[in-house]
Amino acid sequence: MQKRFTRPDWNWLSVLIALVGLVILLLELVFRLSSLTYHKLAWSEILINQQSHSWHNIAANPLGGPLLVLERLTTYLDNASAFWLRVPSVVAGMIAIWFFYYIIRRWFNRFTAVMSSLLLLTSALFLHVARLAATDVLYLIAPLALIIYATYSARRRATGAKQLPLWVPVGFLAVGLYIPAFIWLAIVLFIVQPNLLQIPWQNSSKAMRFFSILLALLLVVPLASALIRQPDQLVRAWLGMGPLAHPSVMLHRLLDVPYNLFLSGPINRVLWLGRVPIIPVAITVLILLGAYELVIKRRRQGILLGSLLLVSWLVTAIGGITPLALFIGPLYIIAAAGIRQLISQWFTVFPRNPFARGLGYAIIAAFCAIMVAYGWHEYYVAWPHNAGTHQVFIYNVNDATTDVKGLLIQ
Numbered sequence: 001m002q003k004r005f006t007r008p009d010w011n012w013l014s015v016l017i018a019l020v021g022l023v024i025l026l027l028e029l030v031f032r033l034s035s036l037t038y039h040k041l042a043w044s045e046i047l048i049n050q051q052s053h054s055w056h057n058i059a060a061n062p063l064g065g066p067l068l069v070l071e072r073l074t075t076y077l078d079n080a081s082a083f084w085l086r087v088p089s090v091v092a093g094m095i096a097i098w099f100f101y102y103i104i105r106r107w108f109n110r111f112t113a114v115m116s117s118l119l120l121l122t123s124a125l126f127l128h129v130a131r132l133a134a135t136d137v138l139y140l141i142a143p144l145a146l147i148i149y150a151t152y153s154a155r156r157r158a159t160g161a162k163q164l165p166l167w168v169p170v171g172f173l174a175v176g177l178y179i180p181a182f183i184w185l186a187i188v189l190f191i192v193q194p195n196l197l198q199i200p201w202q203n204s205s206k207a208m209r210f211f212s213i214l215l216a217l218l219l220v221v222p223l224a225s226a227l228i229r230q231p232d233q234l235v236r237a238w239l240g241m242g243p244l245a246h247p248s249v250m251l252h253r254l255l256d257v258p259y260n261l262f263l264s265g266p267i268n269r270v271l272w273l274g275r276v277p278i279i280p281v282a283i284t285v286l287i288l289l290g291a292y293e294l295v296i297k298r299r300r301q302g303i304l305l306g307s308l309l310l311v312s313w314l315v316t317a318i319g320g321i322t323p324l325a326l327f328i329g330p331l332y333i334i335a336a337a338g339i340r341q342l343i344s345q346w347f348t349v350f351p352r353n354p355f356a357r358g359l360g361y362a363i364i365a366a367f368c369a370i371m372v373a374y375g376w377h378e379y380y381v382a383w384p385h386n387a388g389t390h391q392v393f394i395y396n397v398n399d400a401t402t403d404v405k406g407l408l409i410q
Helices: 012-030 043-051 056-060 067-074 082-107 110-121 124-130 138-161 167-176 182-192 197-200 206-229 230-240 248-265 281-297 300-318 325-349 352-384 385-393
Strands: none
Touching: 012 082, 012 110, 012 325, 043 056, 043 067, 043 082, 056 067, 056 082, 056 206, 067 082, 067 138, 082 124, 082 325, 110 325, 110 352, 124 138, 124 325, 124 352, 138 167, 138 182, 138 300, 138 325, 167 182, 167 197, 167 206, 182 197, 182 300, 197 325, 206 230, 230 300, 248 300, 248 325, 281 300, 281 325, 281 352, 300 325
């Protein structure tokens, strides 16, 4: 039977939510984008600025290429502004939030998608990585991009819609390879759900297969060329790994990940405040509830998230250079499952009482409002006024003069 095209399920409520969400997202991400750090930059931002200063520099070290290309384009608008240097990260952050909302909307429902998106959007770590000119925001996007591809493909199969042409996933994967450690996530995805590539490949003509392979080769030429020219400097960074350490050190790194996420944050004055845990206690409770929801009721989705988190954990332990931003997207998806579990249990107790059902929604909305206020205070108030923050944000855009050819983007 010939597959049919499906119309987007947009209505006035969807459009209204999208417009309001876009306005909130823009206001939050550009609010005091430069002045929050007193128009100063951290050294990691200076390195990004130098790396994107010319196309030659990008070709010499294309790791983080999607962000570097955006950085290069914004230099044509203003090459001496902290605001415009950070705009590409803001754009990437907006894409990450859209990916997240789409995933939760398809997995659960609109209310859960709105509430959980607000929680992610106002979390301190998201604000740090999406408002800083550093490649950490790519680590936030990478797992979400793979999950949204799996979700979108599954939805098209379920509705009988025509599948994406082969060149779309192939091009997407080729661009993703410029993100360090992305290859491990992609391998895990296609091990868990091999039909994501098998079906587009089987349904494509020979001409489409040839075109898709050619497109992939053209897209990865700059990356392959750089890896061949500088294997000692770039290959480990591309794999998301630093020099191999002693097993005891790797074990320590392995334990550091949950410790930093849930108990005491890393000592990183550029991206974090003191030793506050990255995941607030209240969100941790939602993650525990969400893990139960996924294991009991949504095992296929649970296996996908668990596999991505596991490989991220192992890569971080072995290499020690992969940012914790890699974990945030999947963890907040699990937290969204926790919200869905709370709603489900509440409606089990009050299946028909409209007042009780409304009260349940109001309680969850009030909880999310408290967490929104907490995240905003932690990022917009506590962090910029911390003495440690003032010690690392001390550079102007044109202060550094170091030649960054061959430097690793971490």
